[in-house]
Amino acid sequence: MLRLFPIALLAIFPCLLSSATAAEKQLPNIVMILTDDQGWGDLSIQGNTNLSTPNIDQLANDGARFDWFYVCHLCAPTRAEMLTGRFYARTGVRGVSTGQERLNLDEKTLAQYLKEAGYATAAFGKWHNGMQFPYHPNARGFDEYYGFCSGHWGHYFSPELDHNNTLVRGDGYVTDDFTNKAMQFIEKNKDNPFFCYVPYCTPHSPMQVPDQFYDKFADADPAMKNRDPEKEQLGMTRAALAMCENIDWNVGRILKKLDELNLAENTIVIYFSDNGPNSFRWNGNMKGRKGSIDEGGTRVPCFVRWPAQIKPNTRIGKTAGAVDLLPTLLDCAGIEVEYAKPIDGRSVKPLLTGNWERWQDRPIIAVRNKEISVRTQTSRLDSKGHLYNILKDVGQREDISGTNPTMVKRMQAVADKFRSEVQESYFAKDDRPFTVGYTKNTPLPARDGNGHGGIERSARAPNCSYFTNWKTTDGRVTWDVEVGEPGEYEAVVYYTCPKENVGVEIQAELLGQKTSATVTEVHNPESYGPEHDRFDRGSESPVKDFKPLSLGTLKLEKGRGTLTLSALKIPGEGAIEVRYVWLNRK
Template identity: 60%
Template sequence: MNARLIFATLSLLLTLTSWSQAERRPNVVVFLADDQGWGDLSYQGNQNLATPNIDAIAQQGASFDWFYVCSLCAPTRAEFLTARFHARGGVRGVSTGQERLNVDEQTFVEAFRDAGYATAAFGKWHNGTQFPYHPNARGFDEFCGFCSGHWGNYFDPLLEHNNQLIRGEGFIVDDLTNRAIQFIERHQDEPFLCYVPFNTPHSPMQVPDKFYDKFADVDFEMKNRDPQKEDLAMTRAALAMCENIDWNVGRVLQKLDDLKLTDDTIVVYFSDNGPNSWRWNGGMKGRKGSTDEGGVRSPLFIRWPKHISAGLKIEQVAGAIDLGPTLADLAGVKFQPQKRLDGRSLSPLLLDQQQELPERLLFSIPIKKWKNVSVRSQRFRLDAAGRLYEIANDIGQRTDVAAQYPDAVRELTKAAAQFRSEIAAQMDAETRPFTVGFAQLTQLPARDGKPHGNIRRSAPAPNCSYFTGWKNADDKMTWDIEIGQAGKYEPIVYYAAPKSVVGTTLQLSFVGQTSTGEIRAPHDPPAYGPELDRASRGSESPVKDFTPLSLGILELPAGTGELTLSAPELTSSQGPEIRMLLLRRIP
């Protein structure tokens, strides 16, 4: 090859490389904390802890003064993913299937994937376990974490990676961050979207010693506005967990620096609801589960160097419903679902194109009493009891100004009534069956089943529970299911049982079809988890290391029905404990 041809070839390669770099869309990294309150950051003035890495996202980018999520976990995730109020998408609870996002809802992640992005999520999903609700079916090429609402143990926990069960390594948040960093390294030469929904500081209150020791004996100067309500053990653990989150966020930010991706990456940080205990939260009223300011106001920080001005403060009211359209807009990705969006792009505010957007209303509902709608305008919050608060001047919601602003009360009351009518059908909808056969492997955890007879859950909260208390042959457990693809399936039950249960035959039945498997070996591990807690875990279950047992082959027809696990003949006065069923579709 002569020198002129070599020069021409090199020039072409340089031109193509330059074009590629110029046209490459920005990467996106989204951190979502679980049960971290607005006040659980040093950026907000909390002197009880230090969160320099999270603070830096705000300092180097934009911070939103009035950003709102939902009062509980799963609804916020649904609103973030779809840009629609969660009730519209069928999310009306946090467990037993009510947390599932309707399959006809489009996520903004699907739009990024279709635009050529590598997509992944590492952490707590909480919008459906079985396909097509699973994250791998909602736009994420890779998923590692758990699909439940909360987990019972954070050290070397049982997790899943792309619908396959695995064992985590070390403290769960550190492990999830390691996997996110590895994903970024693998995809550094192409645009990527990395979603990191951490599962802390949600209980159980577990955190490594190196983070907890700082707080072990501290009596904080900054406390909740009603200090008699504060549980200091819970506060110590929660703030230690927040500092662990900050350390892990810093590791991701450092990796972006090392790979020279910082300027090409949009970084977002927010939380899913208010704090999970009474602790300092800027004097706001309410906590997790409440639709007052303290239950639904979240930090929101967005950094994109050379595009979003450092230190930008945005006072316009915004919500989780706005994040999908905003990220799509910033990245030049087309996100235009057929269904009406409640959210809108905030890019004009972030890019200094205009000072404010037209005013609109945000709605909040408590899951168990969804008709109690609270409405937030730019100026006011109208609570479900008809009390009106001028939030900027009364962040603590201490003075009802309804009598002074009757027009505002009428307007917001009318809007709340209209919203109730729009979501009534979804909130009162019949329970959906759990889907089986839409992927080769389907998980049916105890959380999604129903106990009968003496059988009960291992803890009040279903999310990470297992079935226990089996005493006689009439006891059973059932799952309401929909078979998406007829065919042969291998049922695998994860059980624990003492030696006395050996010889018991388990039977699985569905619309007249049955399969069986005999317990041939004892497996009686101890329950664990609470001994690692820094504060009371409340309703979360302890965990056990269950073992699998094949129940042969079951021929399943397409359609809906009740899947029943029973033991017609027990060999002792008790039956096994059951954590989950796996149904493996045989090709």
């Protein structure tokens, strides 16, 4: 914890106040840039000649470059590990949607520790660890939040976004927009220590990018291909490379802003990705891609620049991972804390600053469903019991388990011990309801609900989907919720309705209370999004602009129940499409 001088002592020695203030000003600023679905090989500094990323390459050369940095196989788990310093299977995060992405409320985040130490904190981009308060980033230590809380988003040009739990319209291409907001935050807080977290949502699908970046790749035949070239989808690779060059341009803008404000010397800049690449493209001959717990799914780039402390061209050959970022940054800032829970990460500041003589190697765990893989400094034991010497065989082509039974036994014991430790937190059924009333306004998106009676989501991936195909009064939409504060709540449904279905009466019911309203206005916009795709979006939903309709007020007590939307009357051929219900406490 930061040491504070007693008031009486300051009264006797007022010079101590100025000294303390000066010391506080020496806290390093922190800018953390996290990309989404960018592989280890998606940068020119890794030897990929298919693209050029000069700004990120320079960032790496100006500071420390981790040769072996590990995250999780998917987005939300990596975010949980970075935020808590704990392997995600301990944190309540089990998946990437329908509530499984939520970080348990008894976990304390990096942003909370830094905020307590006097940092201004903000996040601009994809959160993906819970939407409803108290899971929302504004409740997890971030003073300001601008982005989206889901794992997927269906459109990247001026989309609907969340600004401090209020729906707003974005301004331009999302990666550019998030960068603009981050630079504004940096400038606003230039005289105080700040933590600026920039979790970009690219190159995650949908594969959308402005022409000025895509044109270079529109007809390109990349020279460097995936190790299994028959699996590579050329159109996907072209789009991903263009999106990575856009990221590089935006990273350059942030670095330039730090220079302009004379902040670069004492600002820690971290750059890494959340999992392996989202398609089969060049990735240094590694096995697997996003979703895999082999090298190709979990090894990512990580660069750390801090001119005041880290020498240029520092190469780190020791294994490290997302779980190490929380203790490392607190250590770099000189912030001593008592951790809310035991952490798995450790400070890698000694590696960054060259004091690593007594560094002790340790295993890094990767988990996917019931599979566990263990990575040591030299080797990986995969989930099937195969052993590989990664330093000699990064492609995991030669199983050496038969000639190294002692090592297999030792690494399997690590996996078995971890499995027993997370039996309840990860392997048990997730029975958490969605929380309502912990702040004034609570969104309940289609992603978190269930359709019945023929009602279905607009796409297989739930994150930015909406409910459609509501044809009869047998249909209903439900959410499992817990009301945290009693009171009167206005129920607002975000809907579309064609002319022939006007007159449908929609009811909201929760904890024995009911309220309803009749749809009197046509709102039937076309869906959009796919027309901007550079490659088939697969399971991503298109988007629509939905209209709010107040259904009236529910007087609710505290408690758990099922929020149900039903159609009391359908005079036409169907009811409505539903994107959200918001419960707004009066």
